[in-house]
Each structure stands twice: as C-alpha cells, then as structure tokens.
Amino acid sequence: MIRPSRPGDAARNLEIWRGAVDATHDFLSPQHRSEIDATVAGWLPTAELQVLVDGADRPLGFMALSGDHVDALFVDPALHGRGLGRTLIAHARSLHDSLSLDVNEQNPRAVGFYERLGFERTGRSPIDDQGRPYPLVHMALRP
Template sequence: MIPIRSSRPDDVPALFAVWLAAVRSTHDFLSEEDIGFYADLVRDQYLPAAALMVAVDGDDRPVGFLGMTGSKIDTLFVDPAWHGRGIGRTLVARALEGGPELTVDVNEQNSAARAFYRRLGFREVGRSALDDSGRPFPLLHLALDGASQGNPTGA
C-alpha cells in the first residue's frame, strides 16, 4: 500500500524534483526551453499554492502527486524511478473518493499518459489545439465515469 497524504509547504522542492524528473522522462516532445517555461510556473506558482495528494515512500519522501480542481485532475506526476508500482493508479483511486466522475487533460504527444488513462477507463471527449498556456501542445480532454467503469485500482 502506498501512503497518501496532503501536501505541505516544505514539500515544494521534492515535488518539483518529481515533476521535473517525470517531465524529462515522459515529455520528449518538449524542448529544454519549453521545460524551463513550465518549470518556472510549476515551481514558483502552482506547487506553493496547490493542495495536493502526495504519495510518499517509507521515509515520507514524495514519489508522486495529484492535484485537482473539483472533479478535474489538474496534475498527476510520478517519479520515473517509481513508475509501474501502482502509484498513479492509487492516486486516481483516491481522487475518485470525491465522486464517481473525473476528467483530465493530457498532452496528445504523451503516449504513455494516454495509455495510462485509457487502461483506467478514461475516454476521449474532446481536443484542444493549444495547451492551457496557449502554446502549440495539443490536449486531449478525457473523462471517466467511475460508476460505470469500475475501480481503477483493479480491486
């Protein structure tokens, strides 16, 4: 079982390290300049302000996190060293505790994320040519009706 707790202000450096490692591992369509642009926003604005669900290791070090607004997953990142251990699935299952429906936007070029959400039962419901920052990285809008899709933990 992966422990999940709420984020704390002192988590920001570790959460940023998780974000950066995950982006470098899964977002090969971004240039270093693009990563720098998003890194400034994530480190300086998003992480300090967001209330996140944080997956931690046995020493309480963050290894993944999920942020939400209402029933929309805003962000889900897992340290690449921890990929394949059920952390993302566990975080999504915890998100479903707030209600049976979830939505998420995923970069169209991020095939690993698309496959992950598809395995959990998310389906495409729309597409945007630009990301939330107005940059040319198309987003797929996905939705999960947890009531009809079953349990993303596989239980």
C-alpha cells in the same frame, strides 16, 4: 499513504515533476520546457496537492485536483509502472464519482495509462492551456 501536501514537500515535489517531465515530455521545446519549469516552480509550493508518500513520509508522487478535474498527476520516474499513479487516481475516485483531465496528446504513454484506467476521450484541443503548440486530449472517467 496519501496525505495533503505540506510546505516541506515543495522541493521534493518539484524534483518529482522535473524528473517525470524529463522522462515523458521529450516533445517540449527547450524554451517551453524552461518557461513551464518556472511556472511550476512558483505554483507547487502553494498548491493544494494530494501526496503519495512512502513509510518514511517521503513524497513519491502527487496529484492536484480542482473539484473532480485532475489538474496534475506526476510520479517519480524511477517508480513508473508500479501502480502509484493508479493509486492516486483511485484516491481521486474515492472523492468523486466521475473525473476529468487533460493530457498531452504527444505523451502516448500517459494517454494509454488513463485509457487503461477506464478514461474515455471526450475531445481535443490543438493547443495547451497556455496557447503553446501541444495538443491536449480531454478525457473523462464516469461512474
């Protein structure tokens, strides 16, 4: 089931984010990882998220959308490869005819995941949104 986030989800969503980043973002410098963690820890409790939960209503993954742009998608790393990310994208697709997102170029598993779902590369930025040296691949999924 996918539902809107609730205040009580914040700690679990941060746990999911940290685990997923630790599993997939080994390219981050320790300083940048710490800075990003502080930003996300402040943002997640107030963010409007779509949360994928199990039968006991425990978050397993989440997605943030700004209109048709996927701002964030993270799944508990113990559950990677089980279709949860695909389910979240299908949910976003049920809300919007087309989708866009940015993904770290240094995370080839994520780039490949989105390509397998039909996203196409539309551009590239040499730095991330905060000006850090982590290139972004811009991607879109069209109707």
